[in-house]
Amino acid sequence: MLETVALILVILVLSAGVLVLCLQSLMGAVVAASVVSLGVSVLFVLLRAPDVALTEAAVGAGLSTVVLALGLRKLGLWRIEGDRGEAHALVPTDRREREDA
Amino acid sequence: MNALDLLFLLSGATLLCALLFGRTRWAAPLLLLGYAAQFVALLQTNALFGEPISLSWSLVVLDQPMHWRYDALSWFFALITLGAGFLSTGYGSGVWMRDYERAGHSAGVLHTALAANVFSMVLLVGAEDFLSLFLGWELLNWATFFLMALRGGIAARAALRYLGYAFTGGMAILGAMALLYAQAGSLEFQPIRESLPQMSDGQLWVLLALLGSGFGIKMGLLPFHLWQAPAYAETPGPGSAFFSAVSARMGLYAMLVFFVGMVGLARLVQMEIPYTFLNGRDLLAWIAVFTIIFPTYTALQQQDARYLLAWHGIGQGGYMVLGVLVGTAEGSAGGLLHIFNHAITQVALLMAVFAVLYRTGTTDLNRLGGLVARMPLTFLTLLFGIISLAGLPPMAGFVSKLLVYRALLFEGMPLLFVGAIIGTLGTILSVYKLIHNIFLGQLRLEHESVQEAPLSMLIPMLSLSLLIFLAGYFPGPTLSWVAAVQAQLGLPVVNYHLGGVYDAHGGFNMIWIVSVLLAGFGIGALVFFGLGGPSKRVHQLDNYAGGHFLYAENRYQYSDHFYAGLMHLIGPWYRGSFQWLERALGSIVDFLAHFTNGFYGIAQPLLWSLAAVLGIAVWVF
């Protein structure tokens, strides 16, 4: 039983890892990274390391995602709805840059 | 406190007082006194005929002992060094130095550099183990670089080029020292001399390559000779005279110590080059011969007197190596004697050329001419010098070259002899160009009011000319020094007498040769002056040709680009004699620099780091 759970989780984590590298939208990549972090923290629980699981969940999934999202916001690569009126689709500007470069 | 300690102390003291009192008015006499004192101390060491004398202090650094010892060879070289130092300081003091300071350079720095050179040479020739040899070697390299780079501009660039060569040579020697240390366990000459026989031929070839190139660079042997001419020519007057006399010969000293003293010519002969009939000695001999030929014919093309003489300095070095390599009593005597003879010749010639430069402001052969009437004594010095440089009878150069030629012929090396002769032919052609373009021919208008060289420059020049003549007339004393050196180096000793040499083929006696020559000149002079009709003194510029008065502006005498025809004939044979080698090395270094700098230009070089990790994994697995 334990093997199947571990197998599923590892597959989930690895696929989320691949997603992090392949997704076009940066915000999607950040979300994928937090999924990886959560998956790893559950793996830590399986590995009888509750302390580390708690840290990974709080720091890895929580904090780093917040920091990355704030970073994206400051880079202007991701807009929240109703941000000073002009609705802006979640289009990462770096792809737009490539088009007009 | 034996005489050797006194010599070292005095040398250091001279350097110190040059450093402190260099700028003051009475710096020159003080330095002359210093060199004279060192000369006396050297005579007291009596290392030539007496027992070798060793320094009482010896340094031990990182449990490597460093001590100094003077024997006949070191005495011989120290004699030339101190003599050259004394004469060039004398030549460079007084009038010449005032003119040098008016040109914006500092006299103190020149004196210090010269004293530093002498001190490092005195240190180098006394070396008793590789560490003190390398210490003296590097000090000499840097002192030479310092003296060369004094005048800035072209001199600085030539000095930098010299530094590139000299430092690579130093590194080659350091590499050889590391190999010797690994092989013999110590850097002393004695243990190395004992461990050399056990070395295999391959190791000896590596040592020959490293030490040969290291010492060869300093001597200006063929592939590494390109730096010497511009560097020596661009150095200020006395420095150039000093360098050409002895600085290049330190490479020969080191070669003598290692290849002749420790490895021994017999062992060189045994080192066969596979698939050829050549052996180690032949290789070096052929390099020496080519060193005679190529620079001499490059000298032929030069348009500046200093460059012409500097190129000859390289060429003459080949005779010395050739003579020593023959190995017989006569050959090595000729090689060693040529060191002394060439030293006094080259210094005299350069002093004369710099005297002309001092008076007329230029040494460009195409803008000089007809100074024999204005500067007769300088002309005389130059005449004596070029006769000795070309190796013609009355002068000293003839004795040593004759010894070398006789040795080459009697030892059955005809091809080497022919090469040497071609070199001498080139020398005769270029020295004639030298004296013709400067002194003979039509006087130029602007040199109308040129005076004779000042007294302070004339004394060293004339004393040297006298020395050249006497060394040629009575070679006995100089041959005695050479015999002592041969005994110390383990070469067969030449048996000499006041006039010349006895050997299996009869030998020669200079006293007879020169007396007959002088007698012939005497008769010729009698006929010319005595029987000839009354002669009328005519002013130099009062010339007629074909009934027309020749104004001084039009040149009726062939003095521009002397030998243009000859150059047209043999010019294409050799481009710049090995310029391509230097350019090739330079471009390789530039390419590597560009390649490595490229790595630091990559935007995302983590791929290389990953490759390194994979490399380690493969290496480890």
Added chain:
Amino acid sequence: MRNLAAVLFIGGLGFFLFVLFFRLPLGAPPLVAGAAILEEGGETVGAANLVTAVLLAYRGMDTLGELSILFAAATAVGLVLGRRQLVVSDPEGGFILRAGSDLLFPLLLVVGLYVILHGHLTPGGGFQGGVILAAAFFVPVLARPRRGLDHGLLSFVEGLAGAAFIGIGLWALFARDAFLEPLLGKGVLGHLFSAGTLPLLSMAVGLKVGAELAGLMTSLMEAEGRES
């Protein structure tokens, strides 16, 4: 071409890593230092949670190093982000966010303090509690960006907490001649006030980490964004 080379290298490295790792005793690694701590950890330090015992007692130096790394990171972020925007351009949080943040703040505070104080008993400790405290202080900033956080106070708390950690260590140095040695007796295993100075140390760590991360996130929040 670069990606191809990268794939090749990664494949090669992966092959070597797999081969080497699977030759080692994966399931049962040799237990040397760990075994000693497992048996006598409870007695000497008196902490139920052995990981916290290792973290704050046995390998106290690592945690001190860890604290100073976080401090260095926060200072460096402060240095890099430099000037803070005077008026925060982010919009006010919606009603739900403001009401939620008011409700969540005390709750997160309690959870954070609980995790810190019970660090030596249950899984958790200085770091985890600190992060929760940081979240507790950051949520109101998200809700009302205008008010922001008082950076002076934060750096004050941060400095003092760090000094407290080292102070306890120095106190142990002077008392027992060994830096960071647990003092104040072991107490009964499992009780709240047990394991000597460990709870104090984890409190210091918690406060420091909390203040630092809150300061870090707020300065990132207030940094001058790019308005394109």
Added chain:
Amino acid sequence: MLPLILPVVLPLLAAFLVMPLARMSALIARALGPIVLTTSLVLLLPCCLDPPAQPLVLAIGNFAPPLGIVFYGDRLALLFANAVALFFLLFWDWRGGNPQQARQDALMLLLAASATGLALSGDLFNLYVFYELAAVASFGLVSLSGTGPALVATVRYLLVSAFGSVLALAGIALLYLQTGTLNLAQLGIDPEPLQGPAGLLAFGLMVIGFGVKAELFPLNYWVPEVYASAPARISALLAGLISKLAVLILLRLLVLVYGDTAAPQILLFLGILTIFFGEFSAWRAQDFPRMIAFSSIGQLGLVFIAFSLSGSWGVLAGIAVALHHLLVKSALFGLAHRWSGSLQALTGSAQRTPLAAALFVLFALSLIGVPPLPGFWTKILVLAGLAQEGSALAFTGLGAILLVTAVEAHYLFRFALQLYEKVENAPAGFRSFWEFLPSLLLGAALLAVTLRINPVADRLRAITQQAADRSFYITQVFPQAAAHRKDQP
């Protein structure tokens, strides 16, 4: 028993307190740093001048070595700890006036603490934490000037350092998997399990991990940018001091565990590459800081080659080269404080500042190894060791060092000649004497070492004898291990 822990802990305490103190009174905050550094210098200097017979082994928290962390203060570690305190005082930002002065002082103190920790610690993961602390503190310090290039250089430096620390952590995991302990001495007790491919791969990963700061070849692409854009004081400390401490970690591992395996060969190979790439790129460098940055890469390659030599000869050669480079490179970066422009712009600046130009020539002479100066003795030690090694790679190393030194001599003196060229409007010299005081002091130290080379050499030989002695290290940390080792051969 000197509290060996204070030189590490006091700077940390000061770093934490400097920011709150700065709010209260700037003066105390400014003075805090120098006071703390002088106290640690005063603490460490006596035991470096007349070293204690036995090295100072300090178990933190009184926990026996395999459990807790142990600080091992043998003469080599104390020497480096002293050097840290001394050089941080020498290159402290005395004038201040930087808007973020409190933050900069805090980061400098953190760097000092981590450097001392790197020198003294005897536990592998603790070394990794201090190494990471030094890295993060140097990121902050490098981005001090806040200009564009400084930030980009910091980010590139951060990325390669993070890549290195990930690999180092993987190495530590691999090592822990095989031995179950992190204490260096315990690793050395029975190094057999680590001699196999897995152990060597762990060492390889750690070489790459710690090689980032030690400017090893494939990982030193950050060096020219960072040293050209960071303030000269910081570059002096990073290039001179921190890089040596990173190499010290690898030296401990090499001496204790990987003495007679293939590890030295790897270091030798990477050292040759580092020297080759460093010095040849310096040939084309067009500005002063980048030129000495490349030459520092070259010198560190020499340190790696020296450490790869077997036995105490290698340790002696490596430490000699490292200390000489520490002295010369920091002094050169001291000069770079004012000479930060391009080489052309500095032409003829010897007329205004003859002393600085003379100092540069002195350092250049010692760097390339001209006999009377100590640089020559260190180089001859390395070359003699390589010649004794005798393997083909050793001879290529020998040839590479010689070739590279010739190139180095050329580009250093190409610049020296430019300095002494006669130019009408010579560039502005050093405004005040204080600016190149560190270089002056280091130049005087260099000359002092030249004159008293023998006593310095004997002291250094004693230090390295102790450092290279594997069983001595193990018996110091594990006295009881000595008992059980006696019976088995």
Added chain:
Amino acid sequence: MALDFVSILYIGALGLLLLGTFGLVTTTHLFRLILALALAEAGVNLLLILSGYRGGAQPPILGFGPQDMPMVDPIPQALVLTAIVIGVGVQALAVAAAVRIYRRYGTLDLVALKAHLEGDLARKQGIAPPKSAEKPAGERPLSPVPPRPQEP
């Protein structure tokens, strides 16, 4: 390579590490590099915990599970705790630097940033731009970024 519990996790850990390294090596976009770094660190942390895991053991908390059951090794867990927080610290610094760089240069692409770095340094130090003879003939040089408002 029996598919037991531990070997699956080792595959997962090594897979994450290799994915992270692949991301670090190939992309040149600064933000993706930071994400790849986070991946690699998660992989290594998993690896470190695995090196302390013993099959069938219980977490190192005294007083919970049965007494006789062996416990997992606590030391790697302490190490991983430190490693995670180091990772986040470095990540936060990287994001902050990325924000400042994006504001200064307007791009996060390392190739463009490297060109800006060289250009600004050369301008600051007064090095003349390479003459056309030395520049590679190939593609036309990078079009200069429009001059941004210089910082005070």
